[in-house]
Amino acid sequence: MSERFxxxxxxxxNGHIQDAEPHYRAALDEQPDHxxxxxxxGLLLAQQExxxxxxxxxxxxxxxxxxxxxxxxxLADIVFRSGKAGEARTLFETALAQxxxxxxxLMRYLRVMRALDKSEDALAVLDRAAAFRPGSAEIxxxxxxxxxxxxxxxxxxxxxxRAVALRPYGHYFLDLAIVTKFEPGNKHIAxxxxxxxxPQMPPDQAMALHYALGKAYSDTKEYDHSxxxxxxxxxxxxxxTRYDEAAEMARIEKLKSAFTAEVMRSRAxxxxxxxxxxxxxxPRSGSTLAEQILASHPDMRGTGExxxxxxxVARALGGMDFTDAPTGASxxxxxxxxxxxxxxxxxxxxxxxxxxxxxxxxxxxVGLIHMALPNARIIHTMRDxxxxxxxxxxxxxxxxxxxxxxxxxxxxxxxxxxxxxxHWRSVLPAGVMLDVRYEDLVGDLEGQxxxxxxxxxxxxxxxxxxxxxxxxxxxxxxxxxxxxxxYTTSVGRWRPSEHHIKPLLDALGDLAR
Numbered sequence: 001m002s003e004r005f006x007x008x009x010x011x012x013x014n015g016h017i018q019d020a021e022p023h024y025r026a027a028l029d030e031q032p033d034h035x036x037x038x039x040x041x042g043l044l045l046a047q048q049e050x051x052x053x054x055x056x057x058x059x060x061x062x063x064x065x066x067x068x069x070x071x072x073x074x075l076a077d078i079v080f081r082s083g084k085a086g087e088a089r090t091l092f093e094t095a096l097a098q099x100x101x102x103x104x105x106l107m108r109y110l111r112v113m114r115a116l117d118k119s120e121d122a123l124a125v126l127d128r129a130a131a132f133r134p135g136s137a138e139i140x141x142x143x144x145x146x147x148x149x150x151x152x153x154x155x156x157x158x159x160x161x162r163a164v165a166l167r168p169y170g171h172y173f174l175d176l177a178i179v180t181k182f183e184p185g186n187k188h189i190a191x192x193x194x195x196x197x198x199p200q201m202p203p204d205q206a207m208a209l210h211y212a213l214g215k216a217y218s219d220t221k222e223y224d225h226s227x228x229x230x231x232x233x234x235x236x237x238x239x240x241t242r243y244d245e246a247a248e249m250a251r252i253e254k255l256k257s258a259f260t261a262e263v264m265r266s267r268a269x270x271x272x273x274x275x276x277x278x279x280x281x282x283p284r285s286g287s288t289l290a291e292q293i294l295a296s297h298p299d300m301r302g303t304g305e306x307x308x309x310x311x312x313v314a315r316a317l318g319g320m321d322f323t324d325a326p327t328g329a330s331x332x333x334x335x336x337x338x339x340x341x342x343x344x345x346x347x348x349x350x351x352x353x354x355x356x357x358x359x360x361x362x363x364x365x366v367g368l369i370h371m372a373l374p375n376a377r378i379i380h381t382m383r384d385x386x387x388x389x390x391x392x393x394x395x396x397x398x399x400x401x402x403x404x405x406x407x408x409x410x411x412x413x414x415x416x417x418x419x420x421x422x423h424w425r426s427v428l429p430a431g432v433m434l435d436v437r438y439e440d441l442v443g444d445l446e447g448q449x450x451x452x453x454x455x456x457x458x459x460x461x462x463x464x465x466x467x468x469x470x471x472x473x474x475x476x477x478x479x480x481x482x483x484x485x486x487y488t489t490s491v492g493r494w495r496p497s498e499h500h501i502k503p504l505l506d507a508l509g510d511l512a513r
Contacts, residue, residue, distance in 0.1 A: 271338030411507025
């Protein structure tokens, strides 16, 4: 092992990426076929999103040792992160043919297939993996999650039951709770209660159990007991996160001052494509139902909660904060932002005339979306503020923002979000954004569906009214809802006693009335 490589490895392992890179390059100058240097430098460059060179180096490493499984899946993962999901699929499937039960490779492969909307194909691979390794709780959990996304709820429940039997794990119980309609006396309720009381239970697992028990007691109509577990699950989740509320509020105020009506008029100069449709709003506001209705149109597809817009913004702006784009971004940067995004979504669905992106927190980017994609259409889903907040509070959302887990913070953020949406309405040209209220959508499905289809510039198609029959994977908490005909039971949902939710009601103020 060369001194240059040893120095690079030490720096890399200690997180000094910038300092490690020249040492890896020097090691490769000394020995161009140094397998570990090629592999590690490829990973390092991928961390910096320098994907072209990262792929080239990792391919060289894979060619030197074709049987090295880790290098094969690293290459597949880097290719996927570079935006080439189709090629990544082939690479993952080649690797999984050698090791069909490798859990880490399967997890990464599922991300690729989700992006490609090829979940049925992925299920066949997971079925083979489960047959190959029937004792792997993780494979049964992945299989259950995929079955649930595909609408096969009972099959998903059986898969999660198997995972729980193999490994009584908090997050597996939470998965099981999501697809189970609990009756009083269900054996899992007592098991979960005992587990969460154990002093040996890791905090993250105890948190998941509280969310699961919140769902279970809601099913059995023990509502106050349910809410106590929701509060405890959220308290534990909030303790694991950091949140600078003042900075978040300041960012939203900066957006209002930076993205003015004049900016919207003068700087809407990006890519002219009318293919993108952005669905934005708060979690649990009816967005999944809206997306499913749109994606049921034969000329339209949905990406789910895609990160592609955020990646395109970062790629075009470099290190610039997007709130500085109105004055700081060049015309070329805005065009590159829009065209790069259109290329990315088109690669996923080449034949679609419109593609819906349901990354809800893109509501922060509405002004920049219009600048970079002036012909894109935006659908803003809305629901009663208290119903929205309580429904979001009840769900465990991995990777979700920290303000979801504290009632006062949740209410204050909702007020800030509502104020920002008022701002976007005041500065956007007419016809760019359509507000869709959940209560109106379930009360007048055809009328609201026609409005949405007209808004995105497509002819009406009755398939949109049979959204529950559309065969596509749905990866949100509303996966079960969109498999059924529209119903109104979530309007005016049960609410805990006012003393339980006083911090939320106080924070929402007049919005709670």
